[in-house]
Amino acid sequence: MTAEQTRILVADDDRDIRDLVTFKLGQAGFNVQAVDDGTAALAAIEEDPPDLAVLDVIMPGLSGIDVLRKIRDSERMRGVRVILLTARSRDADVDAGFATGADDYIIKPFSPRELLHRVNTALARPRRPSDHQ
Amino acid sequence: MTSPSLLVAADLGIGLTCAALALLVAVIKLTRAVAASSRQARVAPYRVPVLSVAAGGDEDDAASATLREVPDRDWGAVRDVVVAMLGKVRGDSARTLVRLLDARGEFERARSALRSRRAIRRARAAYLLGLAGQQRDAGLLLPLLGDRSAEVRLVAARSLGALGDPAAAPAMFGALGLVRGQPGIPIAVAAEALLNFGTGAVQAVIEAMGSADVTLRAAATMVAAEGALSATAPRLRQLLADEPDLDVRISAALALGRVGGADDVARLAALTGAAQPTALRRAAALALGELGHPDAVPILSRLLSDPDIRLAQHSGDALVRVGPPGVRALTEAASGSGPGNPAGRVAAGSLAIARLRKAPLVPTEPVSSR
Numbered sequence: 001m002t003a004e005q006t007r008i009l010v011a012d013d014d015r016d017i018r019d020l021v022t023f024k025l026g027q028a029g030f031n032v033q034a035v036d037d038g039t040a041a042l043a044a045i046e047e048d049p050p051d052l053a054v055l056d057v058i059m060p061g062l063s064g065i066d067v068l069r070k071i072r073d074s075e076r077m078r079g080v081r082v083i084l085l086t087a088r089s090r091d092a093d094v095d096a097g098f099a100t101g102a103d104d105y106i107i108k109p110f111s112p113r114e115l116l117h118r119v120n121t122a123l124a125r126p127r128r129p130s131d132h133q
Numbered sequence: 134m135t136s137p138s139l140l141v142a143a144d145l146g147i148g149l150t151c152a153a154l155a156l157l158v159a160v161i162k163l164t165r166a167v168a169a170s171s172r173q174a175r176v177a178p179y180r181v182p183v184l185s186v187a188a189g190g191d192e193d194d195a196a197s198a199t200l201r202e203v204p205d206r207d208w209g210a211v212r213d214v215v216v217a218m219l220g221k222v223r224g225d226s227a228r229t230l231v232r233l234l235d236a237r238g239e240f241e242r243a244r245s246a247l248r249s250r251r252a253i254r255r256a257r258a259a260y261l262l263g264l265a266g267q268q269r270d271a272g273l274l275l276p277l278l279g280d281r282s283a284e285v286r287l288v289a290a291r292s293l294g295a296l297g298d299p300a301a302a303p304a305m306f307g308a309l310g311l312v313r314g315q316p317g318i319p320i321a322v323a324a325e326a327l328l329n330f331g332t333g334a335v336q337a338v339i340e341a342m343g344s345a346d347v348t349l350r351a352a353a354t355m356v357a358a359e360g361a362l363s364a365t366a367p368r369l370r371q372l373l374a375d376e377p378d379l380d381v382r383i384s385a386a387l388a389l390g391r392v393g394g395a396d397d398v399a400r401l402a403a404l405t406g407a408a409q410p411t412a413l414r415r416a417a418a419l420a421l422g423e424l425g426h427p428d429a430v431p432i433l434s435r436l437l438s439d440p441d442i443r444l445a446q447h448s449g450d451a452l453v454r455v456g457p458p459g460v461r462a463l464t465e466a467a468s469g470s471g472p473g474n475p476a477g478r479v480a481a482g483s484l485a486i487a488r489l490r491k492a493p494l495v496p497t498e499p500v501s502s503r
Contacts, residue, residue, distance in 0.1 A: 016218055019180075024188040095490060111224035112188045 006123060007048075010034045011041035011064070012056040012085065017108070021054055021085070024112040025119065038062030042070055049077045052123055054115075057086035057097070065100055072101040072128075079127035083118060085110065101128075175210040179203060183211070186233060187218040189226040197229065201236050212239060219264050231265050240265050247273055252282035259285065263292025271298035278308040283315055290318045294326025299333025301326075306341045309348045320352045327356045335364045342368045350381045358388035366392045373400060383416040390420025398428045405436060405444075415444050422451025427458040434462045437476035445476070449483025460484075 008030045012018040015036070022034045033050070035041050039061035045053060053071070055064035062070075064084050071077045083104040084097045097105045103122045106115060176183075182196035191197050203211050212234070219230045234240060239261065246258035259277055262270045274296070277289035290308060293301045305326055309317040317323075327334050334356075341353035342365065354372065357365040365388065372385040386404055389397050401424065404417035418436055421429040433455070436448035452459035466480035 014221070016214070017221055020184055020187055020218070020221070023181075023184040024190070027188065027190050099489060109221050109223045109227070112190075112222060112226050113224060 004029055004031060006052070007031045007033070007050040008119070009041060009044055009050045009053040011036070011038065011053065011059060011067070013037055013059045014056070017056070017085070020112060021115065024116055025054075028116055028119075030119075036060075038064065038067050042067050045071060045077055045080060046074075049080050052081040052083065052119060054083045054085055054119070057084055057088055057093075065096065068097075068100050068102060079129075081122045081125065081127070083115075083122060085115070172210040172213075175207040176214050179207070179211045180214070183214055183218060186215075186229050187222055187226050189224070189229070191229060197233055200233055208237065212237065216261060216264065227266075234261075234265070240267070240270075244270070244273055247277065252280075252285050255280065255282070256285045256288045259288045259292045263288075263295040266296060268296050268298045271296045271301050275301055275304050278304050278318070279312055281313055286312060286318055287322060290322050290326050294322075294329040297329045297331070299330040299337075302330050302334035302337035303340075305330075306337060306344070306349050306352065309352055310346055317348070320348060320355065323352050324355045324359065327352070328360050331360070332362065332364075335362050338362060339365055339368050342372060347378045347381065350376070350378065351384060354381055354384035354388050358384055358391055361391045363392040366394075366397075369393070370397070370400065373404070379410055379413065383413055386413065386416045386420045387423070390423030393420075393424055395426050395428065397424060398426050398432075402429070402432045405432065411441055411444070414441070415447050418444055418447040418451050422447075422454035422459075425455050427455065429455055430458050430462050433459065434466060434476075437466055437479045442475075442479070445479045446483065449479045450486070452480075453483055453487045460487075 008025055010018055010021045010025070010032060011034070012021065013036050018034050018036060022032045025032045033044060035044055036059075038055075038059040041053065041055060041059075041064075042062055044050075045067070053067075055067055057064040064086065068082050068084070071080050071082060081103045082101065083106060084102045085106045085108065086093070086097075087108045089107045094105050094107075103125065104118050106118060179200060182191075182199045185191050185196035186200065200211065200215070215230055215234060219227060219234070222230070243258035243261045243265075246254045247262075249255050249258070255277065259274055262274060271293055274289050274293050277285055278293070280286050280289065286308060290305060293305065305323050309320065309323050311317060327338065338353045338356050338360075341349040342357070344350055344353075350372070353365075354369070356362070357369060369385045369389045369392070373382060373389065376382045376385060386401060389401065393401070398421065401417045401420050405414045405421070407414075409417070418433060421433055430452065433448040433452050437445050437452075439445045439448070449463060452463045463480045463484055466476050467484055469477040
């Protein structure tokens with residue numbers, strides 16, 4: 001799959017972060033869609049699951065963790081790779097993110113270059129299998 | 134004037150006042166909306182260059198060059214976006230944004246603004262210098278820890294933490310006490326800044342542990358615990374022996390768990406005794422787990438059946454942290470779990486949580502309950 005065919009959803013209520021991540025990933029050739037809250041993120045993923053989602057943890061409506069939990073509980077969405085992007089840096093927060101099924105966890109302030117590396121690494125991994133596989 | 138006339142006049146006056154206030158609010162809102170719209174319009178042509186620089190994708194320097202040439206009338210609005218972006222990125226992206234702000238003279242202006250009569254200008258300047266990350270500015274920020282404005286003191290403390298110059302550690306502790314008769318900076322803010330100073334601040338931390346001010350001792354033990362400053366161990370042992378404040382003793386116990394050695398097992402075990410305050414017993418159990426010494430296993434195993442369920446759970450979690458001997462003890466205890474064996478239930482719970490956390494050294498199969 002080429003970068004242009006790879007679809008990424010970015011969900012963050014901070015416009016600067018949302019624009020920055022969208023710009024960086026768009027510059028790398030990915031097909032990026034951006035939303036500004038957890039509810040819109042879940043709706044977009046349910047409608048047409050992307051290859052990867054970059055989710056802020058603290059958002060209006062559903063939190064990034066809530067969205068991730070629903071993704072992992074759904075057979076249709078389970079294969080979406082998820083990277084959590086958050087200011088919550090305590091070990092317990094990171095543990096909670098991974099325990100819920102995040103593929104990676106990036107702490108703000110972040111390096112856009114490192115984010116791109118981590119997106120590529122996550123995309124290189126196979127999708128999580130559904131119950132039927 | 135008759136009474137009815139007075140009432141009418143009063144009603145009219147109140148009505149006019151309300152209408153004037155409503156008009157004032159509307160005008161203020163409209164003014165703000167127009168100003169925000171104007172700022173957005175000024176920023177719009179430069180948003181992509183700002184994103185390009187912040188994304189670290191300005192290899193040919195074209196975006197930076199565009200931003201260096203922004204007309205002065207638009208720069209104020211663009212600068213606010215650049216500063217906001219600087220607070221959200223790190224690495225090369227942040228360094229490029231700093232170079233841009235430096236080229237526009239923002240840091241020189243900020244250094245001058247530290248002496249402004251307006252608190253908001255001093256606070257903004259301190260914030261910007263913290264973002265710039267140049268340690269040579271620490272000396273300029275230090276006096277602001279004694280600023281007449283509490284907000285400025287808070288921003289200065291955070292910025293000094295961001296600069297990471299350990300020479301600021303004694304002043305940071307000093308800012309915890311009363312400043313101009315007002316409460317000092319919050320302990321959490323000071324502790325976070327002190328942690329950023331790293332091991333270079335250890336002498337100041339040790340000295341603060343001996344302070345007569347309980348706030349300083351509390352902050353110092355928090356920093357010793359979070360920063361795992363091993364040089365503080367002797368002073369922590371002393372605090373555990375003679376500290377009158379319970380919160381400080383709790384922090385000291387947790388810190389000793391991070392930095393102590395085998396000799397501290399008995400010291401911490403004594404703090405889990407039934408005669409000790411509940412919160413201290415719990416902290417000591419957690420600290421024994423942090424210490425990770427196998428001598429703690431029998432002590433923690435006994436605590437699995439303590440009537441204080443939280444203490445029992447902490448002891449179970451601590452056994453996991455001790456490693457293989459602790460996990461073996463938990464597995465053994467869990468094998469006897471049942472209604473009449475609370476220790477077994479606690480042990481089974483701790484093992485289940487450890488599996489969820491994917492903690493190492495725990496058997497992958499759950500222990501069957503009998």
